[in-house]
Amino acid sequence: MASDRRTLLADAALDVLVDEGIRGLTHRAVDRKSAMPPGTTSAYFRTRAALLTGLVTRLVHLDQAELQTMAEELPPLRTVEELVDGMVLLTRQRLTGEGRRRSLARHACAVESVRDPELRAILVPRENAGREAVRMFLTTHGVTDVENRTHTLLTCIDGLVFDRLVNGGEVPREALDGLVAAALR
Amino acid sequence: MASDRRTLLADAALDVLVDEGIRGLTHRAVDRKSAMPPGTTSAYFRTRAALLTGLVTRLVHLDQAELQTMAEELPPLRTVEELVDGMVLLTRQRLTGEGRRRSLARHACAVESVRDPELRAILVPRENAGREAVRMFLTTHGVTDVENRTHTLLTCIDGLVFDRLVNGGEVPREALDGLVAAALR
Numbered sequence: 001m002a003s004d005r006r007t008l009l010a011d012a013a014l015d016v017l018v019d020e021g022i023r024g025l026t027h028r029a030v031d032r033k034s035a036m037p038p039g040t041t042s043a044y045f046r047t048r049a050a051l052l053t054g055l056v057t058r059l060v061h062l063d064q065a066e067l068q069t070m071a072e073e074l075p076p077l078r079t080v081e082e083l084v085d086g087m088v089l090l091t092r093q094r095l096t097g098e099g100r101r102r103s104l105a106r107h108a109c110a111v112e113s114v115r116d117p118e119l120r121a122i123l124v125p126r127e128n129a130g131r132e133a134v135r136m137f138l139t140t141h142g143v144t145d146v147e148n149r150t151h152t153l154l155t156c157i158d159g160l161v162f163d164r165l166v167n168g169g170e171v172p173r174e175a176l177d178g179l180v181a182a183a184l185r
Numbered sequence: 186m187a188s189d190r191r192t193l194l195a196d197a198a199l200d201v202l203v204d205e206g207i208r209g210l211t212h213r214a215v216d217r218k219s220a221m222p223p224g225t226t227s228a229y230f231r232t233r234a235a236l237l238t239g240l241v242t243r244l245v246h247l248d249q250a251e252l253q254t255m256a257e258e259l260p261p262l263r264t265v266e267e268l269v270d271g272m273v274l275l276t277r278q279r280l281t282g283e284g285r286r287r288s289l290a291r292h293a294c295a296v297e298s299v300r301d302p303e304l305r306a307i308l309v310p311r312e313n314a315g316r317e318a319v320r321m322f323l324t325t326h327g328v329t330d331v332e333n334r335t336h337t338l339l340t341c342i343d344g345l346v347f348d349r350l351v352n353g354g355e356v357p358r359e360a361l362d363g364l365v366a367a368a369l370r
Contacts, residue, residue: 021300023208104299110351111293115206124352145359152345152360159344160337166295167309174330175337181370182363 006044009034010058013041013051018101022108027051049118056109056122062102064128066093071129077137080184084176087157090130091171094161103165130154141184149183191229194219195243198226198236203286207293212236234303241294241307247287249313251278256314262322265369269361272342275315276356279346288350315339326369334368 012034017025027041030051034040045051070090077083093099106123113120134153138146156179160171197219202210215226215236230236255275262268278284291308298305319338323331341364345356 021297022206104296107292108296110347111289111296112206114289114351120351148357148359149363151348152357152363155348156341156344156364159341159347162295162344162347163336163340166299166305172333172337174333178334178337178367178370179341182367185363185366 005040006054007058009036009041009044010054012036013055014059014101014105017055017108018104022112025051025055049116052109052112052116052119053122055105056113056119059102059105059109060122060126063106066099067128067130071133074133077133078140080177080180083134083137084173084180086133087176087180088171088173091157091161091164091176095164095170100165103161107162107165138183143184153179153183190225191239192243194221194226194229195239197221198240199244199286199290202240202293203289207297210236210240234301237294237297237301237304238307240290241298241304244287244290244294245307245311248291251284252313252315256318259318262318265362265365268319268322268365269358271318272361272365273356273358276342276346276349276361280349280355285350288346292347292350323368328369338364338368 009030013025013030016029016033020029025048027045027048028038030036030041031038041051045054070086070093074086074089075082077086094103109119109123113123131150131154135146135150138149143149157171157176160175164171194215198210198215201214201218205214210233212226212230212233213223215221216223219225226236230239255271255278259271259274260267262271279288294304294308298308316335316339320331320335323334328334342356342361345360349356
């Protein structure tokens with residue numbers, strides 16, 4: 001029960017961050033957003049640092065779950081076209097609905113994490129089903145420097161998504177074709 | 186004299202943003218950072234929105250000036266190697282010293298701008314000497330979709346820089362080689 005309450009509050013904290021920005025993220029705002037009695041958020045997350053850590057931990061969990069689901073639902077990535085299909089799907093998810101809100105939260109937290117090593121340790125790119133799928137694909141296609149090529153590919157996609165998050169529009173398939181060509185060259 | 190004072194305060198606001206985050210950006214913090222009497226920042230920038238606009242306007246001015254200087258100091262970009270040289274230099278400038286601080290501020294402001302169209306209008310990618318140099322290069326090398334290829338290339342570089350800003354390290358030349366290859370393919 002306590003852990004469900006923590007999750008509910010962390011989700012509300014994510015909503016506050018997205019709707020009001022990092023400045024608006026206070027214990028009282030999370031109480032209000034979650035419709036909990038005043039003081040509830042403070043009882044579960046004593047300090048603002050604890051609240052931010054709870055929020056980022058929840059965000060990473062949701063991101064990981066999304067990538068795991070995608071990996072299970074998509075066919076194995078055999079051709080370049082299948083890889084680009086997966087990347088098109090991922091960028092769309094990250095730019096619409098709940099995914100868009102998480103992308104916003106992720107970037108806001110990444111900016112905060114530059115001054116906060118504890119936050120960074122939770123947020124740093126880690127093993128996930130998407131990364132593993134790209135790594136497998138590049139290995140199968142004979143790329144030698146798989147770690148760096150995978151990291152560059154995913155980091156560039158993050159850059160393209162962030163640009164669209166701010167300026168609108170979709171990530172064009174053509175741009176993703178180019179990144180895959182660069183990874184395979 | 187008034188405009189010098191505004192610049193000085195906008196620079197102090199940039200410093201506050203980088204050192205203390207968007208939450209720390211208050212008129213009083215800028216007074217303190219600029220060693221001005223309390224109330225000075227409020228006299229020049231009435232509201233917090235005005236302060237943020239002043240900060241972003243200054244940031245864009247400094248970014249533009251940096252790219253202009255680079256364009257004047259670098260030889261014309263004729264070969265792929267010369268273009269990559271320029272990109273290596275740019276990513277280094279954006280990850281060290283004053284450039285690193287501006288990169289941090291730029292990303293924090295971009296995150297804010299998602300909820301703030303006025304801020305976005307000032308911050309949005311605009312004509313600058315760097316963009317123009319890449320566009321010229323791709324045109325000379327026979328690329329047909331120059332606008333989109335230029336935008337993708339520069340957006341991916343932003344992504345690589347932001348990753349290093351958070352996680353440390355340099356942008357490897359090899360990654361920039363790949364982006365140029367993708368732009369020219």
